[in-house]
């Protein structure tokens with residue numbers, strides 16, 4: 001995580017107290033929720049070196065290394081308006097995490113332009129991180145060998161979060177994500193669900209106006225998942241925080257988001273409502289999840305892959 005020089009001092013939450021009527025998240029008054037996300041004609045190409053581990057293959061690795069070019073994103077364009085809750089779905093390797101990394105400034109596009117909250121994630125990364133919350137379900141920002149509270153405190157200092165903002169946000173996330181009992185525990189001693197809730201809490205301490213979540217419900221039990229979904233819906237609907245979330249669980253996505261963007265083989269295959277996707281799937285009359293991927297139109301592939309969700 002980047003060291004932050006200063007941060008927006010507008011509180012993310014009002015001065016609500018625990019156990020009263022739910023404390024309210026408020027959009028930053030001094031920084032209107034403008035900008036959204038604009039992705040225009042973005043292509044991201046990776047080079048993957050092919051290696052063999054045995055016999056002559058090892059020699060070949062040295063003398064004639066083979067490489068494979070992967071078009072993770074292929075001319076992708078979409079816009080996400082401020083305050084939207086958008087599901088980003090697609091099969092393994094479709095390009096979801098790559099998109100999230102581009103939006104967060106962790107990767108640069110090979111071609112095309114990306115604008116997030118009116119900024120270039122590549123050029124304005126530090127400024128953008130003050131307004132952005134990013135959570136990858138398969139990794140943690142918590143200090144492994146320290147109590148959770150230490151990681152939170154670290155974030156307060158490094159991000160220069162004003163005391164009143166920090167206190168209010170900490171109270172809010174502690175209450176709503178039920179992490180009060182966990183704060184003195186080492187991160188490495190937490191269960192997956194506990195760790196995810198603690199990571200989500202830490203991600204929110206600086207009052208982000210846009211949240212990017214890559215598989216946040218990965219491996220969570222029913223209770224932890226319920227808690228996370230309710231929390232995200234609340235943050236979005238009551239406080240206008242823009243959220244983009246990826247998951248392979250279509251039920252979770254439909255419960256959270258009103259709009260779904262589907263990606264397949266690096267191309268946007270569907271952008272619209274869940275009902276529209278359902279209608280599309282029915283229109284193609286797909287009866288099984290087994291579709292001949294190479295022959296089917298991309299929408300049919302997507303709808304077929306997610307048939308079980310109907």
Ligand SMILES: Nc1ncnc2c1ncn2[C@@H]1O[C@H](COP(=O)(O)OP(=O)(O)OP(=O)(O)O)[C@@H](O)[C@H]1O
Pocket residue numbers: 046047048070071072090091092093094095096097098099
């Ligand atoms: N750093 C990298 N170097 C080389 N290839 C990569 C890299 N990151 C991703 N890829 C490739 O880009 C493609 C898209 O990967 P990505 O991680 O975006 O998929 P995904 O939609 O998130 O899949 P999943 O559902 O499995 O998480 C894949 O073919 C992957 O192998």
Ligand SMILES: [Mg+2]
Pocket residue numbers: 096097098214
């Ligand atoms: Mg991924």
